Amino acid sequence: MELRKNYFADVRRDDLHEIGQPRPRSDSPGHVTGKTAFFADRNFPGMLHLKMVRSPHHHARIRSIDTSEAEKHPGVVKILTAKDVPHNVYTILILIQIGPEDETVLADGKVRWKGEAVVAVLAETERAAQEAAAKVKVDYEVLPAVFDMQEALKPGAPLVNEYHGQNYYLYDSGECRKVRFGDVEAGFTGADHVLEQSYQSSPIEHAPTETTGCVVAPEGNDRFTCYTNTQAMFFTLDNTSIILQMPGSKLHFVGGTVGGGFGGKVDVIVEPIAILGAKLTGRPVCFIYSREEEMQISSPRAAEKVVIKDGVMKDGRIVARKVTGYTDAGAYSRHSPYGAQKGAGHYPGPYTIPNVWIDTYCVYTNRTPSSAMRGFGVTIGDFALEVQMDKLARLIGMDPLEFRFINAYRDGDMKAHRQPTEGAALIECMQEASRAANWPVAEKYMAMSSYVKGA
Amino acid sequence: MAKVPVQFTLNGSEKAEFVDSGTTLLHALRDKIGDTSPKGGCHQGSCGACSVIIDGELRLSCLTLAETCDGAVISTTSGLSDSGVLHPLQRAFLDTFATQCGFCTPGMIMAAKVLLDHTPNPSRDEVVEALSGNICRCTGYEPIIQAVLTVARSNSQNAA
Ligand code: FES
Numbered sequence: 361m362e363l364r365k366n367y368f369a370d371v372r373r374d375d376l377h378e379i380g381q382p383r384p385r386s387d388s389p390g391h392v393t394g395k396t397a398f399f400a401d402r403n404f405p406g407m408l409h410l411k412m413v414r415s416p417h418h419h420a421r422i423r424s425i426d427t428s429e430a431e432k433h434p435g436v437v438k439i440l441t442a443k444d445v446p447h448n449v450y451t452i453l454i455l456i457q458i459g460p461e462d463e464t465v466l467a468d469g470k471v472r473w474k475g476e477a478v479v480a481v482l483a484e485t486e487r488a489a490q491e492a493a494a495k496v497k498v499d500y501e502v503l504p505a506v507f508d509m510q511e512a513l514k515p516g517a518p519l520v521n522e523y524h525g526q527n528y529y530l531y532d533s534g535e536c537r538k539v540r541f542g543d544v545e546a547g548f549t550g551a552d553h554v555l556e557q558s559y560q561s562s563p564i565e566h567a568p569t570e571t572t573g574c575v576v577a578p579e580g581n582d583r584f585t586c587y588t589n590t591q592a593m594f595f596t597l598d599n600t601s602i603i604l605q606m607p608g609s610k611l612h613f614v615g616g617t618v619g620g621g622f623g624g625k626v627d628v629i630v631e632p633i634a635i636l637g638a639k640l641t642g643r644p645v646c647f648i649y650s651r652e653e654e655m656q657i658s659s660p661r662a663a664e665k666v667v668i669k670d671g672v673m674k675d676g677r678i679v680a681r682k683v684t685g686y687t688d689a690g691a692y693s694r695h696s697p698y699g700a701q702k703g704a705g706h707y708p709g710p711y712t713i714p715n716v717w718i719d720t721y722c723v724y725t726n727r728t729p730s731s732a733m734r735g736f737g738v739t740i741g742d743f744a745l746e747v748q749m750d751k752l753a754r755l756i757g758m759d760p761l762e763f764r765f766i767n768a769y770r771d772g773d774m775k776a777h778r779q780p781t782e783g784a785a786l787i788e789c790m791q792e793a794s795r796a797a798n799w800p801v802a803e804k805y806m807a808m809s810s811y812v813k814g815a
Numbered sequence: 816m817a818k819v820p821v822q823f824t825l826n827g828s829e830k831a832e833f834v835d836s837g838t839t840l841l842h843a844l845r846d847k848i849g850d851t852s853p854k855g856g857c858h859q860g861s862c863g864a865c866s867v868i869i870d871g872e873l874r875l876s877c878l879t880l881a882e883t884c885d886g887a888v889i890s891t892t893s894g895l896s897d898s899g900v901l902h903p904l905q906r907a908f909l910d911t912f913a914t915q916c917g918f919c920t921p922g923m924i925m926a927a928k929v930l931l932d933h934t935p936n937p938s939r940d941e942v943v944e945a946l947s948g949n950i951c952r953c954t955g956y957e958p959i960i961q962a963v964l965t966v967a968r969s970n971s972q973n974a975a
């Protein structure tokens with residue numbers, strides 16, 4: 361690995377002894393010998409298997425649930441419905457005061473997406489649990505569903521989630537997150553060119569090699585040990601404590617070993633119901649998503665739509681940017697109100713623009729709830745922004761890399777959400793990229809600096 | 816349900832179990848015998864995490880019935896470094912950062928081992944082909960390919 365010394369030479373230290381040095385990972389000896397203990401490698405005598413009965417409809421009222429046939433199935437030990445869950449309506453971000461609680465652990469009276477958990481079956485073997493789950497009879501009255509964000513926002517659209525009362529998340533700022541900086545309309549009026557484009561993406565599944573799940577063992581002292589592959593250990597512990605109305609001191613979570621997560625294992629989705637099963641039966645319980653569940657049930661990255669309108673001058677300066685972003689939360693909030701909010705802060709991009717207007721909506725539809733995934737809220741936005749940057753450069757006949765140098769933020773520039781820029785290195789990165797990609801730019805850009813005034 | 820007796824050699828030691836008819840070898844190894852090095856990533860033959868070696872051939876243990884393994888000689892990744900010394904493939908996976916979350920690793924090592932057992936000095940294409948039934952979502956495959964090629968190169972030097 362080559363360390364370039366020509367950047368930040370006057371502000372950086374040269375006595376670093378870790379950067380540039382290979383270090384063995386502490387967990388890889390376990391991985392290559394097969395000794396690493398993933399959650400599913402825990403096995404306990406008498407362990408029960410949990411399988412979910414899931415909604416076959418996108419939106420339906422539940423008229424009745426009949427578990428009598430399933431209960432008679434050989435090997436079935438316990439069947440759980442909504443009434444068994446102490447605090448059945450929850451939302452994971454309540455821990456940071458982002459409510460309302462809008463999701464059920466087990467459906468109560470209604471399902472809002474195809475695949476929603478309705479009844480949990482615990483049996484001696486996986487096969488018995490699966491067969492018994494197929495015998496649970498749920499009588500549904502199918503309701504009209506909405507799958508498109510624009511449709512969902514129209515008056516008269518089917519209401520997806522009554523806990524919100526409308527098909528968007530209500531922020532303290534109103535129906536969307538807003539950023540207002542300068543005078544965007546005046547910026548467009550004074551611009552040489554205005555370009556409006558819209559970009560959209562589909563949901564993306566993380567598809568980790570190890571599926572989501574947990575193994576729970578009741579301890580003799582009324583505590584429960586939960587071996588889990590959550591990426592959000594304490595977050596899961598605290599939410600489980602709320603859902604089960606059980607003090608955190610009764611819950612011992614063991615984890616940190618995750619067979620691929622990519623942000624997809626941060627919803628509190630298997631632990632509460634598995635611990636409840638262990639509590640009510642006194643037996644160890646495992647609840648492991650099948651591959652099909654991992655692909656269809658676990659939350660994906662949200663589908664997004666981004667509409668960007670930019671005002672640009674012939675000399676390359678972007679003078680105004682207006683962005684409307686839509687994040688498809690699916691039927692429940694999970695992490696999406698936060699994702700949409702991140703977008704609001706991010707849409708100006710790493711560029712200094714004097715007039716900015718941003719609205720980002722978190723929209724509810726009858727699709728699989730979306731949640732976190734690597735840079736959620738900003739990754740799709742970056743795709744849209746950088747395609748837009750290329751289009752703007754082409755519009756004014758400028759080299760796309762030089763166009764970015766002109767607009768790149770530098771230390772001290774005020775960002776649209778009113779945080780002054782600090783520690784910027786975009787210009788230096790682009791200078792290096794220009795060399796590495798053999799995409800030369802004019803000398804004046806190679807002389808620019810993120811932090812030297814006037815350069 | 817009627818139990819079926821099955822006896823095989825696992826990593827050099829004799830194992831005998833009674834299994835339900837229809838039990839997969841993956842289930843028998845992990846939940847009955849306690850060798851959890853083969854992993855279940857899909858239970859339907861599409862990820863390769865459950866790969867083991869049966870009588871010298873690479874097999875998906877999730878699609879192999881335990882009862883068909885009577886008398887077989889089975890190897891898994893947990894048996895590769897019995898004496899505490901890492902197998903060259905294990906060493907190479909460490910050194911080239913070919914393992915991130917580690918869930919695919921035992922299956923990958925099995926696939927690589929069968930390749931090198933049959934073809935000690937494979938081409939890059941042969942390595943890619945041999946690993947093509949094993950899914951890794953973390954590494955992007957390149958470090959894994961490099962790990963296998965590193966061992967192949969040292970095989971050919973030793974042979975020379
Ligand atoms: S578990 Fe056997 S191929 Fe995936």
Ligand code: FES
Pocket residue numbers: 569619620913914915916917918919920950951952953954
């Ligand atoms: S290292 Fe995670 S799947 Fe390969």
